[in-house]
Amino acid sequence: MTKNKEVKYLTEEEQQELLEKFDPEAGTRKLSGILGYVAFFGLLAFSLFQLYTAIFGVFTAQIQRTIHLGFALSLIFLLFPANRKKRQKGKLQIAWYDMVLAIASIGVGAYWPLYFVDLVMSVGRINTLDFTVGLIAILLVLEATRRAVGLPIMIIALLFILYGLFGSNMPGFLSHRGLTIERLVQTMFFTTEGILGTPLAVSSTFIFLFLLFGSFLIRTGVGQYFNDLSIAIAGRSIGGPAKVAIFSSALQGTISGSSVANVVTSGAFTIPMMKNLGYKKEFAGAVEASASTGGQLMPPIMGAAAFLMVEFIGNGITYWDIAKAAAIPAILYFSGIWIMTHFEAKKLGLRGLTKEEMPSRREVFGKVYLLIPIIAIILLLMSNITVTHAALYSIVISIIVGFLNKDAGMKFMDIIYALVDGARTALAVAAATAAAGIIVGIVTKTGLGLKLANGLIDLAGGYLIPTLFLTMVAALVLGMGSPTTANYVITSTIAAPAMILLGVPDLSAHLFVFYFGIIADITPPVALAAFAAAGVSGGEPIKTGIVSSKLAIAAFIIPYIFVLSPELLMIDTTWMETAWIVFTAMTGMIAIGAGVIGYWARSMHWLERTFSIVGGLLLVYPETLSDITGLIIFTVLLVLQYVWKQDKGGGNSTSETNTALKNADYSKVKP
Template identity: 35%
Template sequence: MAIHYEEENAADSWFNGTVRTIPGWLVFAAATLAFATAIYHLAGGLFGVAEAFRHRLTHITLFLLLTFIFYPLGRKSWTAPLRLVSLVDLALILGTVGCYTYMISDIDGLAMRSGLPDPGDVINGTVLVLLVLESIRRTVGMALVILPVFFMLHAVFAPSFPGIFYAAPTEYESLISYLTMDTDGMLGIPVSVASTFIIAFMMFGAILVRSGAGQFFTDLAIATTGNMRGGPAKAAAIASALYGTLSGSTTANVVTSGSFTIPLMKSSGFSARVAASVEAIASNGGQIMPPIMGAAAFIIPMYIPGTGYRDVVMAALIPALLYFLSLLAMIHFEAGKKGLVGMPRSELPDFLKVLRRGWPLLLSLVAIITLLIMGFTPMVAGVAALIVTLVVIQFRPETRLGPADVIAGLENAIRATIPIAIACAAAGLIIGSMDLSGLAGRFSRLILEVSQGNMLPALIMTMIICVVLGMGMTTTIIYITLAALVVPSIVDMGVSPMAANLFVFYFGALSGVTPPIALTTYAAAGIAGSSPWTTGWTASKIGIASFIIPFMFVYTPGLLLNGSPFEIGIAAASAGLGVIVLAASIQGYFMSQLAAWERLLLAAAAMLLITPDARYGLAAVTLVAFVAFRQRRQGNANRTKEVRT
C-alpha cells in the first residue's frame, strides 16, 4: 500500500510556521531539498542539462532522497506526529548518498567497465536497485514493485520459465551492470523523460494553478455552458479538459476542479454518483487533450521514429474532441431524461469579465505551442512558459504571487512529481530487463499467435492488458511501460505506429476510471460522497464511447488526419454522429424517452458508423432519421394532447 502525503496546501503552513507535528530542522531540510531540486531542473531548462548519465543519476538520486523524507516509514503522512527520525529512513538516505558518491566520483570508469563490472560496481548497483524498489513501494505501491522484480528474476532464471518465457539466462552481474551503469536500463528513456519534460511541466502547471488558472478555467466554462441543459456538468467537462491537459495526474485534476464542479453538479440536480462519474471521465480526458496531453505529447514521439510533437498533437486532436463530444452528449441526454435545466443567467459569471480578468494566464499556453512549433525542446518550452507565467501574473492583484507562494508552488510540484519520477525508474528496470531477456518480442509473438493474425482479437487482448497492467499507475507511466511491451505486436499486424501508440496510451489512461482499481474515480467519489464501486461502473457507462474511439482510429486512419481533407471530414462526421447516437442509446433518451427497440436501433446505427463506409453510413443515417422522425411525431402528439386537456 502506498503511503500518501498530506494535502497540497500543507506547504503554505510550512512557510507560515503552523506545522508543529514535526521538528523544524526536518521541515527546513525537506523544503530546502525540494526547492533545490526545482532549481536544478529549472537551470537545466535554461542553460542545458549535464551529460545524460550524470544528469539522470543526479535526478533519480534527488527523488530517492525526497521519497525517504516525504514518504516516511511507519507513518501515513508527512505531518503525522514524529518522536524520532526513523533509523531505517536515515540508513536509506545515507545509502542513497553513498551510491551517488560512488558512481559520480568514478563516472568515466563506470562507462569503461559497463558490461564488465567489478565487485564494487555490482554491490553498489544492487543497493541502488533495492533503494528504487523500496521507493516504488512507498510512493506507488506493491503492484509496481512486483513487475520489475518479476522481469529481473526472469532475465536471470529464464531457462526455468515455461513456454514463451523460456530463454537463455543473463548473468546477474551483467543484469546489474546494464540496469545501473548504462543509459538503456534504469536510467533510460523513462527517466530521461521524467528528468526533462515531465518535471518542467509539473512545475509550470503548479505555478499556473496556484495563480488561479483552475478557477479561471472553471469560471470560463461555466460562463459558456452554465445556462444549457445540464450546464454545470458540461462546464465540469470543459474545465477539466482545459486544466487536465496541463496536469500529469488525473487525480490531481479531480481534486483541483472537482472540489468546485461536483458540488455544483449536485446542487443542479445530478446525483452524487453521476456528478462524481462525470468529473472522473472529464478529468481522465484531460490527459488525452492536446496541446500537452499530460506531457504524453512529448513522450510518444520518442517511441515513433521520424515523428515529432506536432505530429502527435495533430493526430490526437480529433479523437480527443470525439471523447469530449461523447461526454457532453451523455450529460445532455442524462439531463433531458431527468428534466434538468441550466442555471439562470443571473447566477452565471460574465464571460467577458472572466476573460478580461484571466486572459494573461493563456499567454503561457501560447508560449508553449509557439516554442514547440519553432523547434525548441519541451523542457525549454516548459521552463519558458513557467517564466512567462511568473511575469504575467504580477500585473493583476488577484493572480499575483509573492516569493513564498512561488517557492511553495515549486515545492508542491516537486512533491507531486515524486511518484512519477520513481515510477519512471521502475519502468526503466522493466524495459532494461526485457531488453536482455528478449521477452518483449516473444510477448508480441504470443499476442499474434493467440489472435491467429486477426486484428480485432489482437486489439481486444491489447486493450485488456493495458487496462489491467495500468491499474493504480499514472497515465504517462502506464504508457512508457506498455509502449515497449505491447505496441510492437499490433504494429506487426499492420497498424500504423501512431495509431498503435495512441491506442495503448488511451487504454492506459482509461485504467484510472475502470474498476476495480480506479484511482481517479475513487478521488471523485470521495468528494461527492458516493460509493466508489458504483461510481466506477457509472463512470465506465458514461465513458463507454472512450472504449470504442481507439478502435475507430485504428480502422479509420482519417481520424488521425491521414488522408485527403474529404476523407478526414467524412471520417470525423461519421464518428461524431456515431458517438452521439451511442450516448442516446446508452442513456435511453434522444428527443424524449426511448423505447427499448429504439435504443437498439440507435445502438446498431452507432456500430455501423464506426467505419466511414458509404453503405453502412447510409443505413445508419436512415436508422437515426427514422428514430428522430418517430420521436418528433410522438412529441407533437403529446403536446397536442396536453393542449386539448
C-alpha cells in the same frame, strides 16, 4: 420555484484526506524544523538543477539521469513514510532508516558524476564497489516506487527481475538463458538500458519541465480561472454544472497529470453543484471522474506517457505529431461525456444555473489574458523549437501573466513555492520511470518483448481484432495498479509490437495502449478516480465506476476505430477529409450518447436505442459506406423522435413533468 439547498463544498483538509486515501503521490509527511527546511531546499535545488540543464544544456546521459534519480530518491525517503497508514498529521514521523536510505540515495546519485571516466573506461566490466552501488540502486528504486507510486508497480518490476534471473526455468517460449546477478546489476545501473534508460531520460528533461509549468499555472491563478470560464460558458445550459465539470476538467488536465488529483480539486467544486441540481450521487461523481481522467488525453499537454511516446516510437516523430493525432479522439471523448450528460439532464428535467448563481461574464472574459500561457505553449509546440525550450518559454510567460493577474497577487516567493511544488509533483514520476526502466531493461536483455508479441498474436489466432481486445484487457489490468507512465511503458514494450507486427501504424498502436492505460482509472473493480469521486459525492464506489465507464464509452470505442482507420488520427488526410471525419464522428457520438442514456427528444424504446448505437458506431468509423448508412439511420431516428414527441403533446418525460410540478408556483392559485 422552490429554493435549492445550500451547496456544501469540501474544505481543503477534506480534499487532502481524499487525495491521500486514493492517490499514493499525495501521502507525504508534513515535516517541520530542520528536516522541513532540508526537504524544502532539497526540492528547490532539484528544480533549479533541472532549469539549469534546460537552459545551458543537459549533462552526459548517465550524469544527468543519476543526479535526477539521486534527488528524487533521497527526497522520497524524506517525504514519503514507509507505512502511510500510520502517518499522523502534523507530527514528525521519520525513522532512522529513512535517513539512512536518503543518504544512500545521495551516494547513488553522485556515483556516476564522481567516477564517470573510470566507469566509461571499464567498458562494461564492474568491480565489487560498482556491483554494491548498483545493487543498492535497484533496491532503493523498488522501495521508493512502493512508497511514492504504490505496491503493484513495485511487484511488477520485481517479477521482471526474477524473470531475468531465473528465466531458464520458465516453460515454453518464455524460457531464456537467464542473467547472472552481476550481469543484471551491470545492465540496470551501468548502461542506459535499465534504470538509466529512456523512461528516466524523459523524466529528467521534458516531463519535469512540463510539471513545473503546471505548478506555475496554478500559482498564476489559471486553475481557478478554468472553473470560472467553464461556468461562464456552460453554466446556464441544461444540466449546467455537469457540463461545467466536463469543460473544467478538460482544461485542468493541462496542469494536472493525475486523474485522482483532478477529480478531488475540480470535483470538490462541481460535484456538490451537480447533486444540488438533482443529479444522483453516482452520476455526479461519474461525470467528474470520467472528465478528469480524460484530462490526460487532451492536447496540447497530455499525460507524462505522451512524452515517453516520442522516444519509444522514434522515426522522427515529434510531440506535436502526437498531440495533433490525439486531437480528434480527445474531442470525441469529451463530446461523448457532454452529450450523455445533456441527455441525462433532459431526461430528468434538470435546469442550468440561475443568473444569480453565475459569475459576471464581463469579469470572467475580461481575464482571458490568463489563457496566454496555454496559447503560447500550443504555438511553441507547433514551431520548430525543442520541447524543452517550449516548456521553458511557457514558464516565463506564465510568471509574467501571474504578475499581471492582480487577483492572484503573485510575488517572488510564489515563484519559489512553484519551484518546490513542481519538484514535489515530479518525485512519483521519477520513481515510476526508474521502475519502468527496470522492466524495459529485462525485456530488452531477454528478448521477452518479441516473444510475448508473437505469443499474443498466436493466442488471438493471428487476427487483429482479438489481438486488440487482449491488448486492451492487459492495459486495463495493469492500469488498475500502476500509474499511466509505467502502464504505457509495459504495454508499449510488450503489446504494441504485436499490433505493429499485424500492420498497425506505430502511432496508432502506441495511442491504443496509452488510451486504455488511462481509462483504467475509471474501470472497475479498481477505479481510483471513480472511487475518489464517490468519496466526494457520497455515492457507492463500484456503481460510480460503472457509470463512469458508461459515460466514457467513447474511450472504449475510438481506439479500435483509429487502429482500423488511422484517418481519425489525421494520418495521410487532407483538411477537407478531416473536417468530414469530425462532422460524421460528432454526429455519431450524438447517436451513441442518446442510445446509451435512452433519451433524445423523448424517451427511447430499446429497439431505437440499439439502432441509435449501431448508427453512431457506423458514423464514427471513417469510411464512405459506413458514413452513408449511419447518416440514414441517424436521420430516420431523429425524424421519428420529433414526430412522435409532437404526437404525444410535447414529449415531457415523467421526470420532467414531476420536476415541473414540484417547481411550480402555487401561491397565486385560488382555492
